[in-house]
Amino acid sequence: MISVKEYFVNLGLMITIIYLTGFFYKQFLVKINDRLKEYILVLIAVFTGWISMIYGIHLTSSVIFDLRFIPIILAALYARNAQQLIFTGLGIGLMRFTFGVTDAAWIGFLNVCLISMAGLILSLVSRSWSYQKKMWWMVIGLNVINTAFIVAFGVLPAEDTLKLIMPIVFPINILLSLLLVWIVKDLTMEYVYKLELIEKASIDPLTQLYNRRAFMRYYNDYTDSEEEIPPFSVAFIDIDHFKKVNDTYGHIFGDKVLQKVSSIISENLRDIDIVARYGGEEFVVILPNCAEEDAIKVMERIRVVLAEEPLMINRISTAITVSVGIASLPDIKKENLLMAADKALYRAKNSGRNQVFSADEEMQLEMI
CATH class of the missing domain: 1.10.1760.20 (Arp2/3 complex 21 kDa subunit ARPC3)
Structure with missing residues (x-):
């Protein structure tokens, strides 16, 4: 049995x-x-x-x-x-x-x-x-x-x-x-x-980029290490006069602009770079193993691509520019990196927009 x-x-x-x-x-x-x-x-x-x-x-x-x-x-x-x-x-x-x-x-x-x-x-x-x-x-x-x-x-x-x-x-x-x-x-x-x-x-549902929460998780993974971090840059990208775009053409058109800009940013980055929609019309990029001078070149390339050719959406051509703020290790302490990049962005916007600014030691002293 x-x-x-x-x-x-x-x-x-x-x-x-x-x-x-x-x-x-x-x-x-x-x-x-x-x-x-x-x-x-x-x-x-x-x-x-x-x-x-x-x-x-x-x-x-x-x-x-x-x-x-x-x-x-x-x-x-x-x-x-x-x-x-x-x-x-x-x-x-x-x-x-x-x-x-x-x-x-x-x-x-x-x-x-x-x-x-x-x-x-x-x-x-x-x-x-x-x-x-x-x-x-x-x-x-x-x-x-x-x-x-x-x-x-x-x-x-x-x-x-x-x-x-x-x-x-x-x-x-x-x-x-x-x-x-x-x-x-x-x-x-x-x-x-x-x-x-x-x-x-x-994931941000509109742009299909990472959202702010995901960005912070990746950012903390890179910066929380006790070991010495190799050259590392963070860049904030903000679409200039985006409110005017929304007011002129409507929010649906503005969403299309956000999608186009996010696509152009992604196409001009490396596979190891991490790009996220930080909020509204603002994007943020992590550039691992990328010193300040290289980060400036990358962001300048993105700025030029957007500035030189107006976006064509629904048969409407509109000129789009961006302002960019960059902060890099080891020039900026890692605990000040995001704030320094944010300050560099607003310096770019206050200096006439459509520019790339990099944080310097003076900005770091302002945050102390």
Whole structure:
């Protein structure tokens, strides 16, 4: 008689490992490089298969069954490359020898390798399939192969196969596989939705740039370090006479201007630079590894691009200029950087606008 208790122990252990892996992934794995992340996930999958073997399910007094094939199903569905799936199968197969190098161990090793190869073939064939179709094929297909292998190699007598495997074990394994796949899918979607919410909370909906909150998070990441910070610049960019644009053409037209200006700013920055809408018609840029003279060149390029060619929006041509204030490390202390850039911006505006001003030591003394 099959032990229901042992089935629940196996299932409980797998669910526990899945949830702990989800927690571990969100807290730690997401921050490391992809290659190391893949190796760790393979080790967790191999460990899960091994634990399932330790807490095996007694089909008869002499034959023990387990759920080691389920981590392979999960790997076939979620592995980013074939290497992950192959290593998962080999690892679980080799762990079978920790219980002794016997004929049964070799059969178990071959069984896991066969399931892994079938999973790899299915994952390649099903690349264009919907997730639901792929899931059903993986779960049913790999369970069929696992059961067929057990029958073909005579692991159980034919009578026990007809009494236990086909009417009881096979359907239960299908259900357990579906349950565990569903749990992993649910955890994955929850994590993706969380990332999307975090991303949406960090993005200005009009310009699709970072918002002020996201900017401050990045700015603090750069400046809170106790180590010496390399050359680093911050620039405030303000659209000149933007209120007049809104009053003349309306707020919808003004929104289009903000979108155009934000696009031009982004196009003239490096990939490592961070640009955000700071509020209203004001933008702010973080320029890592960028000394003052280089930051001035970048901002001057943006100013010239905007000043030389009027923006054409809804068949209306309007001249747009910007004023820019820059502050740079190490010339300005990091605790004064934002305030110094802001003061440089207002000096540019008070000096006639359409200019780039850089904060100097005199401005820093004014803030003390």
